[in-house]
Amino acid sequence: MRNRIVPFWAVALLLVLVLSAGSCSGSHPAPAATPAPAPSSINLTALDTSISPCQDFYQYACGNWDAHNPIPADQSSWGAFEMLAERNREDLHKILDQAEVDTAKKDKVTQEVGDYYAACMNQAGVDTASFHPLHSELNNINSLTSKAELGAEIARLQVDGVNALFGFGSDQDFKDATREIAEADQAGIALPDRDYYLKTDAKSVALRKQYQAHVEKMMELLGDKPAQAATEARTVLRIETALARASQDKVTRRDPSKLYHMMSLAQFRSLAPDVDWSAYFQGTGTPAFQTLNVVAPNFFRGMNAELNAVPLADWKTYLRWELVHQFAPALSQPFVDANFAFFGTALTGQKENKPRWERCVSSTDQHLGEALGQLYVQKYFSPTAKAHMEAMVGHLETALGQDIQSLDWMTAPTKKQALIKLKAVMNKIGYPDKWRDYSSIVITRDNYYTDLRRTNAFEWHRQLAKIGKPVDRSEWLMTPPTVNAYYQPQFNEIVFPAGILQPPFFNPNRDDATNYGAIGVIIGHEMTHGFDDEGRKFDAQGNLRDWWTAADAKAFEQRTACIVSEYGAFSPLPGVKLNGKLTLGENTADNGGARIAYMALQAALTAQPQQLIDGYDAAQRFFLGFGQDFCENVRPQLARLYATVDPHSPGRFRVDGVVQNMPQFAQAFHCGPTDPMVAPAGKACRVW
């Protein structure tokens, strides 16, 4: 669903969404429905006690884990998130293995996911078909006779899920959170970010060469002669580079005001007059509308210039590439292998592709997530976990309210507004109240390509059908088994899928201190997103509206500048620094989250005696629980990719960056004022 406009900028995640997964044969935890006896507390075997926590806390909390948990060959990173995601996929695998069996007695939902999974697992059928499933679409592209016909062809490709040229869909109106409007955005490139096309350092240049060779290889697999394929690859790179150049960069896209350009349909058409928009809207089945948000107007100007400048033959090449690229994972083995060699190995350092069952589990989750999710939560999510989590969220809300009231840099009028916003935050825990109904999709048991296209088209039409309708606030942007969480500013809500509400992040039977450190900080992180550099620009109802006094906004920015410079000095790889502005929102959320989770723990502890567990007191277990969330090993290729596109800092800096700012940490581990994990006097950053 690449073409659907996912408001990436708007959803502040806990962890980067792209490019993770894998296989490990670690022991399997008991399902949440029948909890295992409580693990004592933190993971003692992860600790590197040869170093002082005051010297490098990440190393202390995770050093031994990092040393003894090499990245599996079919992963590009490995840590607590990836391990739990892997276990969840194994749970889903069991569900799908049963659902796949062809019996008459199955309910509708089991039938849907079972058939989809069976078709995906039919490797022999997929291999026999080679790239024949693409034939009719390749013929459509080949038979274009004028650029005027591109509008209809792009429409056809986008409905099927192909990332052709630009993005179109629906979104909540930034300034009226009750209504859904049409929205157009930049898109049309296959590499992860515009920087990949424009950066001139040696690594970027070398990677572009590999990318060009990959495009060439795919064109050869489509039957083109090597010389022709080489020319085509140059064409693709030229067109995508022009689209990248016209695109907004990631830091610009953190500012919602730069993403909001309401205009009439006539104004939009005039940005890109050479697209046959009538044919496009008809082809995509877009409901009638009069105004829309054009997220990046300059992109459409640049795209139109490119449309004029490039001959039709080159556009055909570009569309063929985007088509084969989109569906490569659903084609025969040579396509899968070539696609993996570049997008897996070259881009992220992953050495081996995942076994087919894992790819098919992920595909089912991605395309029928709320059907598979129903079966998942029935089996693996308990009401006890939900109730316990709801109570913790309540305690964290109280703590954030007290924190806001105590701030010395914010004046009373803004505090009042902040508290109104906090009170209005909605919580979604576990799974949706209302499940998406996929029954209109005809799913085959033996044609994976067709199933993919149909599920993509279903999602496309589902998104477009929202245009002009009231917003449905019950909707979820993640599936239940996902090991992640998010804050959505336009809903003013925090969302925790069932998938993350398990050890090591959450265990209702574990001592409070570790839970507040491990999941409490994550809850606080999501809440703080409502008040980070992006989130603070939305009000309690989710409207883009400035509720800050000018002086308080200035004070906020002074404080966030401290975070920008602290994290901008961290270096994940030799010669690579973190982008302090790109990572500002996540770093602010990590710092605020840790502080309010710590406050909530202190409140909880007044009701119970302090005790040592495993030799650590409650405050120490809190910080260790937090630190161990982020134990990870990451391949250098992926670390480089993350440094470019990921708004999150690497685990080591998420941990060390936070504890340096917290006097509570220095106190807990008895650190001295000159220790590296203690910011020099007056230099500790604090926003919330």
Ligand SMILES: [Zn+2]
């Ligand atoms: Zn986040």
